[in-house]
Amino acid sequence: MSSHDHLASSRAERLKRAAGISSNRLVATEHAVQLLEAVIEPGDRVCIEGNNQKQADFLARCIAQTDPSRVRGLHLVQSVLALPEHIDLIERGQVERIDFSFSGPQAGRLARLVENKKITIGAIHTYLELFARYFVDLTPRIALIAAQAADREGNLYTGPNTEDTPAIVEATAFKGGIVIAQVNEIVDRLPRVDIPADWVNFFIKAPTPHYIEPLFTRDPALISEIQVLMGMIAIKGLYAEYGIKRLNHGIGFDTAAIELLLPTYAAELGLRGKICTHWALNPHPTLIPAIESGFVKSVHCFGSEVGMERYTSARPDIFFVGADGSMRSNRAFSQAAGHYACDLFIGSTLQIDLDGNSSTATLDRIAGFGGAPNMGADARGRRHASPAWLRAGREAQHGAGMPRGKKLVVQIVETFREHMQPTFVERLDAWELSRTANMELPPVMIYGDDLTHVITEEGIANLLLCRSPDEREQAIRGVAGYTPVGMARDARMVENLRDRGIIRRAEDLGIRKRDATRDLLAARSIKDLVRISGGLYDPPAQFRNW
Amino acid sequence: MSYFEASARTRILGLVDAGTFQEFCPPEMRQTSPHLARLDAPLSFDDGVAVGRARLSGHRILIAAQEGRFNGGSVGEVHGAKIRGLLDRAMTERPSAVLLLIDSGGVRLHEANAGLIAISEIMRALLRIQAAGIPAFALVGGASGAFGGMGIVTRLCNEVIMSEQGRLSLSGPEVIETVKGVEEFDSKDRALVWRVTGGKLRRAQGEATRLVEDSIPAFRAAAKELMESHFLHPLAEKSLHDLLEDQERLSERSIEFSDARDGQAVWDARLSDSSRVPEIDCEEFNRRLLAK
Amino acid sequence: MEKFTLTLKSVPAESLRTALCGVVSSGNLEVLVEHHGVEDACEIEVSTSAHGFRDIWEAVLNDFAREHKAGGLRLSINDAGATPAVVSLRLSQAFEIAGAP
Numbered sequence A: 001m002s003s004h005d006h007l008a009s010s011r012a013e014r015l016k017r018a019a020g021i022s023s024n025r026l027v028a029t030e031h032a033v034q035l036l037e038a039v040i041e042p043g044d045r046v047c048i049e050g051n052n053q054k055q056a057d058f059l060a061r062c063i064a065q066t067d068p069s070r071v072r073g074l075h076l077v078q079s080v081l082a083l084p085e086h087i088d089l090i091e092r093g094q095v096e097r098i099d100f101s102f103s104g105p106q107a108g109r110l111a112r113l114v115e116n117k118k119i120t121i122g123a124i125h126t127y128l129e130l131f132a133r134y135f136v137d138l139t140p141r142i143a144l145i146a147a148q149a150a151d152r153e154g155n156l157y158t159g160p161n162t163e164d165t166p167a168i169v170e171a172t173a174f175k176g177g178i179v180i181a182q183v184n185e186i187v188d189r190l191p192r193v194d195i196p197a198d199w200v201n202f203f204i205k206a207p208t209p210h211y212i213e214p215l216f217t218r219d220p221a222l223i224s225e226i227q228v229l230m231g232m233i234a235i236k237g238l239y240a241e242y243g244i245k246r247l248n249h250g251i252g253f254d255t256a257a258i259e260l261l262l263p264t265y266a267a268e269l270g271l272r273g274k275i276c277t278h279w280a281l282n283p284h285p286t287l288i289p290a291i292e293s294g295f296v297k298s299v300h301c302f303g304s305e306v307g308m309e310r311y312t313s314a315r316p317d318i319f320f321v322g323a324d325g326s327m328r329s330n331r332a333f334s335q336a337a338g339h340y341a342c343d344l345f346i347g348s349t350l351q352i353d354l355d356g357n358s359s360t361a362t363l364d365r366i367a368g369f370g371g372a373p374n375m376g377a378d379a380r381g382r383r384h385a386s387p388a389w390l391r392a393g394r395e396a397q398h399g400a401g402m403p404r405g406k407k408l409v410v411q412i413v414e415t416f417r418e419h420m421q422p423t424f425v426e427r428l429d430a431w432e433l434s435r436t437a438n439m440e441l442p443p444v445m446i447y448g449d450d451l452t453h454v455i456t457e458e459g460i461a462n463l464l465l466c467r468s469p470d471e472r473e474q475a476i477r478g479v480a481g482y483t484p485v486g487m488a489r490d491a492r493m494v495e496n497l498r499d500r501g502i503i504r505r506a507e508d509l510g511i512r513k514r515d516a517t518r519d520l521l522a523a524r525s526i527k528d529l530v531r532i533s534g535g536l537y538d539p540p541a542q543f544r545n546w
Numbered sequence B: 001m002s003y004f005e006a007s008a009r010t011r012i013l014g015l016v017d018a019g020t021f022q023e024f025c026p027p028e029m030r031q032t033s034p035h036l037a038r039l040d041a042p043l044s045f046d047d048g049v050a051v052g053r054a055r056l057s058g059h060r061i062l063i064a065a066q067e068g069r070f071n072g073g074s075v076g077e078v079h080g081a082k083i084r085g086l087l088d089r090a091m092t093e094r095p096s097a098v099l100l101l102i103d104s105g106g107v108r109l110h111e112a113n114a115g116l117i118a119i120s121e122i123m124r125a126l127l128r129i130q131a132a133g134i135p136a137f138a139l140v141g142g143a144s145g146a147f148g149g150m151g152i153v154t155r156l157c158n159e160v161i162m163s164e165q166g167r168l169s170l171s172g173p174e175v176i177e178t179v180k181g182v183e184e185f186d187s188k189d190r191a192l193v194w195r196v197t198g199g200k201l202r203r204a205q206g207e208a209t210r211l212v213e214d215s216i217p218a219f220r221a222a223a224k225e226l227m228e229s230h231f232l233h234p235l236a237e238k239s240l241h242d243l244l245e246d247q248e249r250l251s252e253r254s255i256e257f258s259d260a261r262d263g264q265a266v267w268d269a270r271l272s273d274s275s276r277v278p279e280i281d282c283e284e285f286n287r288r289l290l291a292k
Numbered sequence C: 001m002e003k004f005t006l007t008l009k010s011v012p013a014e015s016l017r018t019a020l021c022g023v024v025s026s027g028n029l030e031v032l033v034e035h036h037g038v039e040d041a042c043e044i045e046v047s048t049s050a051h052g053f054r055d056i057w058e059a060v061l062n063d064f065a066r067e068h069k070a071g072g073l074r075l076s077i078n079d080a081g082a083t084p085a086v087v088s089l090r091l092s093q094a095f096e097i098a099g100a101p
Helices: A006-018 A029-039 A057-063 A084-091 A104-115 A127-134 A165-173 A225-242 A253-268 A285-292 A309-313 A331-340 A387-397 A429-436 A469-478 A491-499 A526-532 B008-015 B034-038 B077-093 B109-131 B148-156 B173-180 B190-197 B199-205 B216-232 B240-256 B264-270 B282-291 C054-067 C084-099
Strands: A045-048 A074-080 A095-102 A120-124 A142-150 A178-186 A202-205 A246-249 A278-280 A298-300 A344-347 A408-412 A453-456 A459-462 B022-024 B049-056 B059-066 B097-102 B136-140 B159-163 B210-212 C002-009 C019-021 C029-035 C041-048 C073-079
Touching: A006 A029, A006 A178, A029 A057, A029 A178, A029 A202, A045 A057, A057 A084, A057 A142, A057 A178, A074 A084, A074 A127, A084 A095, A084 A104, A095 A127, A127 A165, A127 A331, A142 A165, A165 A178, A165 A331, A225 A253, A225 A344, A225 A387, A225 A408, A225 A453, A225 A459, A225 C084, A246 A253, A253 A285, A253 A344, A278 A331, A285 A526, A298 A331, A459 A469, A469 A491, B008 B049, B008 B059, B008 B097, B008 B216, B022 B077, B034 B077, B034 B109, B049 B077, B049 B216, B059 B077, B059 B216, B077 B097, B077 B109, B097 B148, B097 B216, B109 B136, B109 B148, B136 B148, B136 B216, B159 B199, B159 B216, B173 B190, B190 B199, B199 B210, B199 B264, B199 B282, B210 B216, B210 B282, C002 C054, C019 C084, C029 C084, C041 C054, C054 C084, C073 C084
Parallel strands: A045 A074, A045 A142, A074 A095, A095 A120, A142 A178, A178 A202, A246 A278, A246 A344, A278 A298, A344 A408, A408 A453, B059 B097, B097 B136, B136 B159, B159 B210, C041 C073
Antiparallel strands: A453 A459, B022 B049, B049 B059, C002 C041, C019 C029, C029 C073
16 A cells, blocks of 8 residues: 655654654754764755855854764755865765755865866756745755744744745745754744745754854955946946836945945946835845945845844835844745846856856856856746837847837946956866866856847947847957957957947946046945944944054 | 045145146156166156145145055165155145055065165154154055054154055064964965954054045045144153153053954954944944944 | 057147056056157057067057157056056047157
8 A cells, every 4th residue: 555645654754753852842952963973864865054145154064064974875955065064075985965045155175076076066056946946846855944043832933034044944844844043042932934934844952153154245345446437437427328117236346346336336327216216135234325325225135244234224214024024035936036037147157158147157166056057047938018128129020020028137347357367268177177076057147149249348249139049149259358258359340339339338438437446335344334224224343454 | 435445646746736746756756766677677657655735624745655565565765765755845835744554575675785775864863853743643544554663653643544455563474483383373364354453453452543445535634634633733742751641542552452362352352343343444443443 | 467559640749748647556557658759650658568469459459640740749558467447548548649749
């Protein structure tokens, strides 16, 4: 007789094995390793929560201390492999396969493990894609998650850094899995319940608070004049032109410059209320001046940012804030918002080829994607209109065929990176990486057919208006400056593209390069941001000079 | 306009009366460093310092400004000779004051002995003009601060005008960490670095005589006011008794704060209210300092 | 340091005075603008810490000489690895300061 509750009975057996360790859901810190050995079975799919912000770092350390003869053959299904312990677990031979999104600081170690055939990569996903697979074919059996606090029953408060937790827990708890939470503190009464106790099997007080990386803090002091110039070009030549109200920004200094130019340069152009009102964005400290000057109406966040907790709490009209007064973030929802509800994505990259494909992969690192591709791609399922979306659609179709809109997907880059590395290349390093790492696809961040504009210090190339692959290539070469790709341009054709407004230089937009000074930035230091926030922003020590 | 962000030349132009700056040894003379050239390192046409004469509020002054972004404002042989030459010139020109816009990590390591000698010559020349009744003001508010030999030069000046962003010390934070370990001093903890070397600490200790906001006009206003006060009350040579009293005060201070591990202890002792000191503006800081 | 001098045709400058622009720090450069004898040519002397980019320098400087009235000027550059974007910006700034009345 076939059983219909294999998952439930397996969970019951696992919980029975753990019964000796904890009589209720609370597990003593020193028994964490023992708990993991009791509930994990060989071959389990395991998700160790973490992304480029918060990390279930204590549970990651614990699983890397389990007995390899008991905890083995694991299939890791998680957003990032960013902690040394994630890689340690692989090196100890306890993992057979990984499906993930991003490996950041461990990218080099991971590349070596793949090369030495110590591990098989299922695929490198975008965040939303991986979350989607949690509900189809990569559902975790074990989820090791991180929360700010638990009450005695095991209800969890994630605080402003809710991030991936709801997606992971929902998939695991409702499909026969086991959810184990590390918490910073155990309290009698939580400010609010982010995850209900009956979705959580065990919770453990971690010896140290979970790690959070302040990844979205860009010190305005480090923004260059060239970045100011590119920001001016973006605002005048793109944001104003299309009337972009709903958008997502990358995390580079180029987009930080745009954020700091909104209350000054954009306001002088009369754009307050006309652009940049609604955002899917982490609480970037560099957005504070635009919020304070009334530019910004709403921001939904993937996660929080270290030091921004008091500020977001004090601005509930802008951010999504609970009844308890603290922000709630949600990576899955914000990614969906960035994909479907934003008219524009703008970000930076390391390499762009002549078809407009871009990649942040380099030869000896398997870094992965994170969330950019979800936002930097046309939303083919979108059906609601907005002026910016409709105009981009008209430009793309040259007025023919069934009317539909198009998302604006923009790369903002300097033609050369540091050490004179050209950003524009004939062939992406991603090809070579896919060969050496046995990947089925070259890791491309934004595909050329999704890319609509390229902004460099040389101006804007509007790829939507190009009528042939040849024109597209010359439009890219035309803003590639003095890189070999740029110098190999067909000068006559580029001039023709400029006459047709496909390439627009700063002077074509009425921007004087000498006006591009740091004086235009609404804040020129972290201290300025603190002052403009009314003392609500509390920057981490490494960003202070006071 | 931010003093911290401005170049040495922009600082001079913003500080002095418009159109009055006349540069000595200007860049077109190409008085560059022979040592850097021998090491095949990048040169600067002014070797990282601009010197000259100008007027401040009508008064004749001599002025030097170090460029903190060229090799950390470090003092090489030529760089040092330009400052020392300026001080020598003060003896004949008799300006109302000499302004030293210090932005330097100290001796240029590439030039070792020549740089050390240059700094000791600057110190001697500085004492000589003061003995002749010409006051010297140090202005400290750049990214490189005032460290090493230039930290000593700063303290030899009659007045020290600092912004919060300015730093004044002998050994730099990275040097201390390298020599004594990260437990002794974590140079990456920028908040700590500023609490221990920054303008607000130095003002509370009395080493800086003025604390101003980070703007060129604020530095100008302070320099002008101090110059006028020195004009009304010219320097008198200190008697042995005065010097001994100074020494006594310094000894007491070193005992008072011998256990202090953080600038906060100094603020606690010197300010009427020492809460949130890093966050308050200069006006509030100066008010709390006076109120004690 | 890699050093070279270029003499490029350029429309005679209208007015000019000696000027220094920029600072020699990592990724940055200084440009000294002075007179020199030949009215319809611009002499540019480059000293750079980044070796092997002479072709890019020549392209940047040719564009500068073509787009500005720089005849009769001598530009002397001390470079610490600036990108072409920064070089172009500094040249324009120096030219502007030198031309200012």
